[in-house]
Amino acid sequence: SNLALNIWIIVLLIYSYTASILPVNIILQPRDYLSTFILFFGLICGYLGLMLTRPQINTPAFLGWTAKQGPLFPMLFVFIACGAVSGFHSLISSGTTVKQLDNEKNALKIGYGAMLLEGALAVLALLSVTAGLSWINKEGTGCPVYPELLKTGDWIGTFSAGYGRVVSKILGITFGCLVATITLNSFVMTTLDTATRITRYITEEFFGKGLKIKIFNNRFFSTSIVIFFAGYLAFGNWKAIWPVFGASNQLIAAIALIVVSLWLIGQKKSAFFSGLPGIFVFLVTVSALLYQSFVFLNQKNNLLFVISIILVFLSFFILFEVYSFLKNRPK
Template identity: 35%
Template structure:
């Protein structure tokens, strides 16, 4: 397939790719995990292992030079290192999205509960290794301290292909395989987040201690998996058409806020089961401080653009402002409820 693709490349406009991808992730969101997600993820794992193994060996043999400064100051382009650095680095360190995926899809693929620790922790260690490889790739491709031009996937693929060329792999073939690996895992994230979004939408309309069959007709309609999937994907499709970049700046804060809330949920669960979860409190508090302060600074920056009349994209700034306020309020509310339960002397709390 790779050889055929290189010999006879297919080119489609972006709107056609949008339709194809959204049709695929709709199917992937509603069918059982073992039918599509599990076998495709299994096949993708071989691509990931090959890509990382080849990249690491290539880096060791090639010994690339880093063309970026190790330190440019605590404030760069008007943004301070704290807290924005810590909401920019996600998957390579801590990620709330991974917490959602582990509960929505990964948990359904575990054969034995004893496998959860090596699978989850091992996955994050591999993510960390991949983050280091990506950092080396960007540093190598940079010129005179400037980040290279091009999309992240192209920069990464060109750098790794250069590293593996010393191992005897043709540059064009390596570039194709690395790009395929990156694209495959982007697609993995798409179908996983679509399923997680569908589950979150359904849970929003469910009521505690009430069976789904006893819900009102309207709520039963909303929690239908097909309706919930369409509702989730319609928003994503509109963002893909209008421009997701309008709110993408908040992704880091939202993702890391989820990680803090996940730590709170785990701590509450451990307390409710009479186990010691205090070791989670320190990272929980640190992540709350980082994410909430990042949201406050982002909201303040939006307010300043409104006051000074310097907004380049008014619609985008308004969306960022509204979503930033919503994330802050929801985050503070959940954090307050969780910390309140953790500080309670009664261990019989609802996890």
């Protein structure tokens, strides 16, 4: 019901506020530690289930072209965001992960290992819906149909139904669906409090240290501002700004790669391996933003049009900063 949903939103906002203002080792780190057991359990059971049930992929390899979401290039690169390259993850690694390292040398194993594990989770999720579910309704099979489930908008239930059938020989369908739901919720919960903390950092750095507005240096005030806008979106139409998430996320990824490249250049080291993908992601993302700007303008969607234009402006500001660094760096 709406009442239950609103209560949960308030509870989660209070939790996010608390987790953001407290030191990392009080709530965030122990919660992350406990979540790993749930995530690894779900991941291991999922792959064991795939090996035992050996489900057949019945999803068509190609369904046809559609221009509903825009041209394949460059929009494909901003729709498939987190699983490929994610600017949000670069903020997390520089904002909270670094505070939990015993030794800087562990960063390579943790960063690379996390990338491999996220890829493994993505493959499991993909196989759960393409092999665990049916694409067409076959009488007598009792297998949930993927397109029908997806139409309901319950993407968590869709994944859970497929995962439950994949692990049916280990956990049973009912318990398997429950494990999938808990695993996914645990995965999302780690994003909720961490994202709040990172947004608080950005708010403090931009308004407090950058614009010299002293009150924003207070973590209680900065977090309150973040939670206020988060609550406004949660209780309102948060989907209104969702269409620009992919492009904004990839733009941050491009910035992260470019910053790393500039640091390597400053250290007189090769920056090819980070600079080339950084330039590619940057150009593709800006192209997508320009395309989306014209689409939003034609749709008279002023909010998304303004956001897209601001992001394009910031993109050119980044180019200016890169040029200034390369021009003024010591030889």
